[in-house]
Amino acid sequence: MRVWRFYEYVDATGRNALRVWISGRPKHTARLDILLAHLATIPDSKYWDTGETNTPFKWLTKVKAQLGLGEIRFHVDGLAQRPAGCLGNAPSTFVLLVGCDKQGNRYFPPDAFGQAAKARDEYRAGIGTVVERQVP
Amino acid sequence: MSKATLHAKLKEPEYRHEFVSANIDTGLAFQIRALREQRKWSQQELGRRIGRKPGQEQPGISKLETAGHAFSLATLKKLAEAFDVALVVRFVPFSEAANWVSNLGPGSLEVASFPQDRGFDEVRQATSTLFPTSCFTTGHEPGHAQVMVDGPAYFRFTQDKSEIVRTRDVAYGSRGTVASAAPGRMVTIG
Numbered sequence: 522m523r524v525w526r527f528y529e530y531v532d533a534t535g536r537n538a539l540r541v542w543i544s545g546r547p548k549h550t551a552r553l554d555i556l557l558a559h560l561a562t563i564p565d566s567k568y569w570d571t572g573e574t575n576t577p578f579k580w581l582t583k584v585k586a587q588l589g590l591g592e593i594r595f596h597v598d599g600l601a602q603r604p605a606g607c608l609g610n611a612p613s614t615f616v617l618l619v620g621c622d623k624q625g626n627r628y629f630p631p632d633a634f635g636q637a638a639k640a641r642d643e644y645r646a647g648i649g650t651v652v653e654r655q656v657p
Numbered sequence: 658m659s660k661a662t663l664h665a666k667l668k669e670p671e672y673r674h675e676f677v678s679a680n681i682d683t684g685l686a687f688q689i690r691a692l693r694e695q696r697k698w699s700q701q702e703l704g705r706r707i708g709r710k711p712g713q714e715q716p717g718i719s720k721l722e723t724a725g726h727a728f729s730l731a732t733l734k735k736l737a738e739a740f741d742v743a744l745v746v747r748f749v750p751f752s753e754a755a756n757w758v759s760n761l762g763p764g765s766l767e768v769a770s771f772p773q774d775r776g777f778d779e780v781r782q783a784t785s786t787l788f789p790t791s792c793f794t795t796g797h798e799p800g801h802a803q804v805m806v807d808g809p810a811y812f813r814f815t816q817d818k819s820e821i822v823r824t825r826d827v828a829y830g831s832r833g834t835v836a837s838a839a840p841g842r843m844v845t846i847g
Contacts, residue, residue: 522762522763523761523762524762524763547666547669547671547672547675548671548672548675550666550672551666551671551672551673551675551676551678551679552675552679552683554658554666554676554679554758555676555679555680555683555684555758556679556683556724558758558759558761559683559684559687559724559761561761561762562687562691562761562762562763562764562765562766563763564763571690571722573719573722573723574719574723575720575723575724575725575726576723577683577686577687577723577724594724595679595683595724595725596725597675655658655659655662656658657658657663657676657755657758657759
């Protein structure tokens, strides 16, 4: 029995940024599915971040506006992928807010984490809705 | 995710092949960490047990516990030996891989080492001659004793600390009362 449930944020206009990012990308989908299935085996989310350089999940702590956001980290064809989200309002839930590619120090979309912070604030304010992301 | 939904995703070749690849390198990384933590070993301790060079023990294990790391069979065999668990490498239908992922849950990545492997409990009971013919205890302070065994066995301490019984009627692994031991090993139970 899984402890965690994952959701995708849908903003007030009906846009699901995670879905937009991942649609038509079966490799990204597979990697994310497997990683979420494994993160869901760890009851306490503070242990998702191993503290290692290449941790599969990292809580963002350097920028004040990004506190509370966490990025899921994996590679597809050698390129870093950084979908990000935040803890949900209900216990043991995590809400995926945006998808993001990373090449070197550049992110695509460039303001992905600004979008994530905005989406997090909207979600916490009760704006928009969420849909469950099914994990294998 | 329902089986039908996962099946629909697996119909896409790119998805299913990446599913397998991710399940290997992500799954192994998570399982190595789970097995190490189950045994309460540091990364350095595990590195030492698989023969990493001095100074490379911790960084080496850190890499192995990183999702996406490419594993060699030689390293996996060393890890299996260190954890004292079996390693199965074989080709399977996608349905089997999908079931494995679908059944993941808290604790599901942990694996008992051979002495704690409950799959052999009945054999251990049936072949009583394999159980130790002699046991030695030292230390009779309340709640503490040491045992030297000469065969694989599980022990339960009774009220009299000098008395040791073989049993499978207790839930071994519960702290303080039960321990398992490999031949020739001194174990402390307290």
